[in-house]
């Protein structure tokens with residue numbers, strides 16, 4: 001048995017489809033933007049492994065690089081040359097990144113960014129906004145010691161008053177950890193307040209670009225919206241499905257990592273580094289972020305048209321063009337929407353983001369919109 005659920009919570013069948021039964025539960029394989037479930041049935045996918053894949057499943061350049069890494073033995077007693085190569089690419093391409101360290105998951109990398117900030121500032125308290133993963137320091141779940149929970153203050157997105165209150169001028173806050181997009185873009189006032197609070201307090205500003213990194217271009221969400229970059233955290237798109245995440249940023253702040261203990265046996269196995277190296281080269285060669293912005297806008301605007309037509313089903317489209325979802329009027333309706341889409345052969349996230357990829361052409365997006373529109377139309381004409 002597998003108690004609970006191993007993968008990210010958003011892939012739980014109930015998270016995807018509620019309590020419905022006639023929906024895909026497990027999958028066999030994926031290619032481009034299509035997946036085949038355990039019955040061999042083909043589905044069009046717009047969740048893209050919750051944003052972990054931006055080039056399409058099984059992208060040939062990534063596949064080839066990974067096959068070479070496998071043939072090269074995967075891991076050994078010394079750090080691989082590939083680590084330097086990927087670090088160099090990141091430092092050259094991403095503004096403000098002068099040094100990097102590699103990790104396997106987003107939560108691990110954000111936790112490392114916090115450790116680095118604590119060492120750099122000699123302070124302990126952290127202020128967080130958005131989702132950072134399951135680790136103790138970011139969670140109030142059962143089993144997290146109260147003393148750990150007291151080391152963090154969580155504030156709502158775009159809430160300038162809460163931010164100012166959470167970060168006093170007493171030199172106690174080590175890091176302000178911000179997810180830059182939560183249900184929509186940050187307000188101008190929020191970005192200005194985050195930057196001003198960082199400068200006033202001396203806290204390290206960590207921009208968690210796990211979802212936005214690469215996807216929004218080399219400058220990420222911090223560049224698009226104007227957040228200062230002390231440290232950024234990348235993951236998801238960087239590995240196109242392979243487990244790799246990065247903390248990068250200001251040279252002096254990154255140097256603090258040498259005064260603490262951050263260590264992981266498989267942090268530099270070749271396969272994920274090779275995948276990241278290939279992904280970065282595809283982003284260098286092709287205008288991937290430009291493509292995601294264009295097809296993403298097509299999806300976002302199409303969903304917006306649906307939302308503004310069917311008020312009985314959905315209130316609005318949430319997110320930004322690169323990742324978005326339909327905010328349904330209630331949970332039961334969102335369950336019926338996702339179930340209806342699955343019946344149409346479309347895996348469509350109901351209450352969290354859908355992500356376009358390089359494999360989503362304008363034609364594919366129109367196909368998705370047609371299927372979603374048909375389902376929403378039938379829900380509107382057949383209320384529960």
Ligand SMILES: Cc1ncc(COP(=O)(O)O)c(C=O)c1O
Pocket residue numbers: 008105106107108110130131132133134179208209210211235
């Ligand atoms: C903004 C952000 N930070 C951190 C994480 C955690 O990443 P992981 O699930 O790889 O630990 C996620 C995961 O969705 C995320 O969206």
